[in-house]
Amino acid sequence: MYSHDKLNELYNRLAKAIDISDEMFEKAAKEYDALGKWIDEETPSYKISIYPQGSFALGTVVRPISDEDDYDIDLVCEFSQQYSLTARQLKVDVVKPLLMRYKRIKGDIVNKRRCWHVDYEDIPYFHMDVIPAYADKPIIHITDHNEETDVYDYIGSNPSGYTKWFFERCKKQHTLLYENYVKEHRLVVAQADIEKVKRRKVKTPLQRAIQLLKRHRDIMFKNRDSKDKPVSVIITTIAAQLYQEEDNTFDALKTILDNARQYILDKKRDGQYFIENPSYLGENFANKWNEHAERAAAFFEWIEKAKTDLVDEKLTGFNRTEMATNTKQAFGANIGVKVFSELATEDRVAIKDQKLKVDPTTGTLSNTGTIPVQPNHHYGA
Numbered sequence: 001m002y003s004h005d006k007l008n009e010l011y012n013r014l015a016k017a018i019d020i021s022d023e024m025f026e027k028a029a030k031e032y033d034a035l036g037k038w039i040d041e042e043t044p045s046y047k048i049s050i051y052p053q054g055s056f057a058l059g060t061v062v063r064p065i066s067d068e069d070d071y072d073i074d075l076v077c078e079f080s081q082q083y084s085l086t087a088r089q090l091k092v093d094v095v096k097p098l099l100m101r102y103k104r105i106k107g108d109i110v111n112k113r114r115c116w117h118v119d120y121e122d123i124p125y126f127h128m129d130v131i132p133a134y135a136d137k138p139i140i141h142i143t144d145h146n147e148e149t150d151v152y153d154y155i156g157s158n159p160s161g162y163t164k165w166f167f168e169r170c171k172k173q174h175t176l177l178y179e180n181y182v183k184e185h186r187l188v189v190a191q192a193d194i195e196k197v198k199r200r201k202v203k204t205p206l207q208r209a210i211q212l213l214k215r216h217r218d219i220m221f222k223n224r225d226s227k228d229k230p231v232s233v234i235i236t237t238i239a240a241q242l243y244q245e246e247d248n249t250f251d252a253l254k255t256i257l258d259n260a261r262q263y264i265l266d267k268k269r270d271g272q273y274f275i276e277n278p279s280y281l282g283e284n285f286a287n288k289w290n291e292h293a294e295r296a297a298a299f300f301e302w303i304e305k306a307k308t309d310l311v312d313e314k315l316t317g318f319n320r321t322e323m324a325t326n327t328k329q330a331f332g333a334n335i336g337v338k339v340f341s342e343l344a345t346e347d348r349v350a351i352k353d354q355k356l357k358v359d360p361t362t363g364t365l366s367n368t369g370t371i372p373v374q375p376n377h378h379y380g381a
Contacts, residue, residue: 161279
């Protein structure tokens, strides 16, 4: 049987299992710091800053389903002003040659609509998408390349504003968890390192819920048309808008999944889907849904499947075998096996130490029951 607390514990374990490793996080941070420093030294005529956006900045990165797939990190290459450069000149004539000369980049770079796709020599299964832009505070203008017409233009955006908005949505839990982390680890954190510790070592229920939702989506759409796959920015925006500072992952998931469908319908404008960018008002993250109805339908289908798999009342009646099966189907066999193998190992140790007990009223196992579970010494004939 799975109580509310037991489900929450399981989801926290799963979220940690699908998170980027500390090693990969440090490598990525080191690489974008090095790239930023190198670009700064190579471009005395321009003032440029490099910083992450998207899931890396928000703390919602999810491991790829396969160990053979890439991690990707979005980096903004922000010029302090336009310098009278057209979008084509900024992206193709200035930023591309810089990246091509950077010795740590492997092979050619790929021109995507709003970024340069860059692979790294020394880090397997890792790439960066570098987004050229110029600042026009409080927003930036990023280069946008229409591949069909080969026309370059600038479009407005505000990734720093989005990151700030996101952490405002979970400020209470973020602050509380940070304070508990520092106290628990007896840390004295320098002022300059506070944000770094917060971003890497502290994960709110909102961040964990988003990681689980993204992983569930990846599994569900693994063999389907990638264009129908719900995009991360829509998942993240809806989740953050609906989050009510719940203090646990399960409740955060339930709030999000129970209310997502109605939230989307309530936000329609003139019969059109409209998921507004909270940091750049007027921008519609769901504009493609109005051109491709199948993408909206796929999103609603996914929401219903996630509700059934992750927060349905039936889960409380599952035994461990049933929950393991459900977990592997929802999040992938490799993650399910990893987490439940860890649980089994912990149980064996707890039984040996007589710390695992049975609650006689419910029959559930925990360290707070009253009847110790006896070790099993039957090794077969």
